[in-house]
Amino acid sequence: MPSLTPETIRRTFWRSGPWLLAAALILALLPFFALAWYSHPSSDDFLLANGLRDHGLLGYQRYMYLNWTGRYSSVLLWSLFNPVAYGGWELTYRLLPLFFLLAALVTFYSMLRGLLRSFVSVRALWLSSATLLLLLLFQLPSTAEGIYWVTGMYNYLLPALFALLLLVILARYASTLEQAAKRRWLLAAVLVTVFVIGANEVLALPLLVALSCFTILRAWQQKRLPLGYSLLTIVAAVACAVSFLAPGNYIRMASEPQHFGVAKAAVLAAAAAGYCVINWLGNGVLLAVTLLLAPLSAKLAQQPELPLNQLTRNPLLITALLFGLLIVGFFPSFWATGMPIPLRARNMLYLFFLVGWFLQAHAWIRYLLHQGWWPQQPLPAYVSVLLGAWLLLAFVTDHNLRLRGPEQLANSNNSVLAYRDWLGGSAARYDAQLTARYRQLQAAPVNTICTVSALQEPPLSLSFLDLSAENPQDWTNQEYAKFFRKKEIRAVMQP
Structure with missing residues (x-):
């Protein structure tokens, strides 16, 4: 029997670590999948089903554009895939949250696969994707509005996943040398951009700003106009014009009680973005995960052909875009309605912040490494163990630490909350109440x-x-x- 030396313990833990991580991820994600069975329509789901019934498929697109919103992509999704508008909707409605959770997992995998290619094993990519999904769900501003409410899912989180795929497409476009393949990636980027911008203005405006900034930066670096990125920026601008100038937007704005000027809306957007960033980072979970991933990030930074490194060549720009685009995301709501964006829209901004946070962290590690300022041993072994133990404690305990604000569950542990609603019987009682209500209404x-x-x-x-x-x-x-x-x-x- 081998002696239990520190080296033996370390090797044993290294071999069993992926399996322990996989088991922990399954346990942490399980309640979110289980709660899908108890989900039911809310508010706008019935409103949109009524509109589709009144106007028909094509007529409904025209009616919404002229009278309510310019979100042409979201309206199309409502029309084609809102189960409430079709027969058997009670079962189908429960399947859609499962579809979204799996779609998010596959999207994260595709994003990581596109950025890391074959430098990371398939098993590690799936574990990383599940970890990203858990980090998203752990402190998502509202799981009810983001996952278990179909209208909110179609308006915000599902288009946001396509925006992440756009990031991968652009990375492949930049790294491809063969012209025919390059044109195919550009066409894919154009189609996804048109779809994403038509989803909602909170997503459209930051995307347009990001593409414009990147195109200007490439033009300055290459001393010439990059045709592909310029075309994509023009397409994004046209799509934004089609969405923003819809008559329905102005009819809807006229019904709002107040509007703010550009300056005041910008100040309020900056304050709201700062408030959210402090809350998202304040519990230390993202900071701890970043420290644990720092050694791996430093190894990946030494692979110059990696698409991830081509995407993160300018850390200052990525950091500025990360926080600047949050402000841009908050701006339209303050300007149009005088109110902050709802939690369902904040869900989407948190998703982008989560991905952007790790991108800018890698960008700075890569910069420090190339400058010779990165330490050979950034984390002692005992620090990694303490951080891992603390993360485990954070995910199995409930907390509700927050700044002052109206959010009831800001910075709460959604995983524990989901377990409480599931195993505590609250979800089952909710399902029973609504099922009884439907039967009563259908029989009346x-x-x-x-x-x-x-x-x-x-x-x-x-x-x-x-x-x-x-x-x-x-x-x-x-x-x-x-x-x-x-x-x-x-x-x-x-x-």
Whole structure:
């Protein structure tokens, strides 16, 4: 039997580490997949289904563009893939969160595969992708609005995943030398850009700014106009014009109680972005993971042909874009409505911040390495062990430390919260209440006034917006009644 020397322990842990990490990731992600079985439509899901029923597929696109929004991509997604508008929607609605979670995992894998190529094993890529997914879900501003509400998913997180694929496409375009392949990657970038910009303005404006800055930088570096990037920037500008100048946007803005000027909106956007960054970094999870990944990042930085290194050649620019684009993302809402962006839009900004944070960290490590300022042993072994133990503790305990602000669960541990809603029975009670409500409404005669029970203690991980118990004429109640073909639906609180 071999002696238990420190070197033997280290080798044993190194061999078993991936399996331990995989088991931990499965346990941490499991409740998010389990909660999908208890998800139900909310608010706009019924509104959009009613609109599609009234106008038809093509007519609905025109109606929304002229009367409500310029988000042409999102509207198309609502129309084609909103299960509430079609038969069997109760089962299909539960499958869509599963689809999104798997799509996010595959997107992260594709992104890492495109940036790292064969320098990292397939197993390590899948583990890294699952880790990114967990980091996303761990402190996502609202899982209810981002994962378990189909309208929010189509408007924000799903298009954001396509934006990450655009990053990979641009990296492949930059590293490809063969002209035919280069044209194919450029065409793919154009198509994805048009789709992403049409999803929502919080995503469109930062993308346009990022492409413009990158094109200007390349022109300055090469002393000539880069045709491919210039074409892509022009396409993005045209797509933004089509989206932003939609008549429906101005009709919607006219109904808002207040608007801010450009200067005030910019100041408020900067303050909101700073508030979010402090909260996202304040619990130390991202900082600890960054320190643990620093040795691997330093090794990858020594591979000049790696697409990741070609993408992160200018650390100062990446850091400026990371924080500047957050401000740009907050700006449209303050300017148009005088209000900060809702949690569902903040979900998307957190996704970009998460990916951008690790990109800019690698960019700075690469810079320090090339300047000769990077230490040979950046982390002692005991520090890595302590950081790993602390991360494990952070993921199995609940916390709600935050700055002052209106968010009920800012910086909360969503993994523990999801387990509590799942195993504590809150999700099952939520499912039972809504299932009983549907049966009651479907059994009631058409064009009658129905009284249903308001939700009692809905799970925070799942429930977004339900019927109003105070105002039967609330728009949510009206759209609910229209969908189930009732004259009016009233919600009352049961003892």
